[in-house]
Amino acid sequence: MDPDLDEVLRAALPDDPRELAILWRNRFLQLFDHLPLPIAVCDAAGRILLVNRALGIELGVLPGQLNGRKILELLRPQGNRPLRPVVEAVRLQRRSQYPIEVLWTAADGTECQGELTIEPVSDLPDEGPKLLLWLRVLERSTAAPTARPPERVSPIEARILAAAARGATTAQIAREVGLTAGGVNYHLTSLTRRWRVPNRTALVVRAYITGVLAPGVWPPSPGSADSPSG
Known part of the structure; x- marks a missing residue:
């Protein structure tokens, strides 16, 4: 690294490790909130811990109002036992991506179909696994008479x-x-x-x-x- 650039970076960052951790956490949350892809972080039971603005907009709810709710009550899985591989992955602490088909009602009343990808992610060793989820919209109904x-x-x-x-x-x-x-x-x-x-x-x-x-x-x-x- 360029010595001058290294010196500038050192001067810009706090020396206290706790302050540094808070700084990077805040930067991550700001980036997370501004990502255009609808994203959520849930616990192993599917309760929402964190969502970004894009998912809140998709569901017509303020992001903070989604905390603690079951993600699969909002995004309805389709098919026969689509969550079985996810449950097994959480139990065995496997990391992989599991796409499932979901339906939901958008903020304007439009019925939507999409793909919800679920990935179990590791956290601290003494805490339970978390689920990272992101939503891809595949189809929106053309009629929205109640919009x-x-x-x-x-x-x-x-x-x-x-x-x-x-x-x-x-x-x-x-x-x-x-x-x-x-x-x-x-x-x-x-x-x-x-x-x-x-x-x-x-x-x-x-x-x-x-x-x-x-x-x-x-x-x-x-x-x-x-x-x-x-």
């Missing part, structure tokens, strides 16, 4: 929501859209009251669900619903 009509927002509101979805701070959003921090907070508060949601995270989830933000796109950008409010 909610798109929200109507102003262009500036759409830009603010897109920036918030990227994790930008209020100050960063203000610089990006050309408003003061107070102006950004005004729009966020207005949207929170109008959509009857509790916080900024819920705003972002609803913006994806209703088409204000384009699904499956990174970095986040306004979708087809970013038309002026009436």
